[in-house]
Amino acid sequence: MAVDLRPSQALKLLHDFNFEVVRDDDRDLSARQITILLTVYLDPPPHTVRGLAAKLNVTKPVITRALDTMGRMEILQRRRDPSDRRNVLVQRTVKGALYVERLADLMAAKAKELPL
């Protein structure tokens, strides 16, 4: 129980963060895509399509399509599992790490600006 955030502060933080993302990027990821991305970057590997789908409670094609999109953006990467070639391993990329880091910094900055 570390960070004490009142609901009104949470709301403002949520607004300010989204506001910044919307203003900067013409292209914004959906909540699903963000969750997939952050899951890959926060949870220990390996990450498979099926595993991500089960964890996020969505269908497999949702993951496949999100990987198509974020693969094109080069923030996530597919690789075949050598030990079981049916599996696809979802991996991080350098560009993706920078992207995620930017999100984290932006959120931390917005939190710092919150009124008491």
Next chain:
Amino acid sequence: MAVDLRPSQALKLLHDFNFEVVRDDDRDLSARQITILLTVYLDPPPHTVRGLAAKLNVTKPVITRALDTMGRMEILQRRRDPSDRRNVLVQRTVKGALYVERLADLMAAKAKELPL
């Protein structure tokens, strides 16, 4: 400078919050829609289509369509400005207030669970 949130905590908070939203709602609002919604609920009125578009740096049809969608969800409401009938005033609803409150509580709860 109230809330101290390290980037790694911000990332986990962002993940946990989105994770919960994605798991619960089959239909999730876009970053733009959330920003519009929270702007109406946080900034002082009046809110017009043109004003919101300028503030968020998007085109007017984006606002109109978002109002269509969130109007159907009954979390935002249109009303004609009586003093200048060209304007549309965007207003809160009871249902919308509950929706926003739920977002705030969820985020605050997830912040409380963050590791030090």
Next chain:
DNA sequence: CTGAAATGATACGGCTCCGAAACGATCTTT
């Protein structure tokens, strides 16, 4: 009173995403 300006809504073509179902490739079992 008439034409210009302002406001929000709409039409359009294009793109992305959705869930369900079917599919090919790969392993596992027999």
Next chain:
DNA sequence: AAAGATCGTTTCGGAGCCGTATCATTTCAG
């Protein structure tokens, strides 16, 4: 090796959202 199971992808029809351009309504200026 044949049959079945598992995994990720693709297809399909349908829906939402995008930006540009245009439209109807309302107000304002001359």
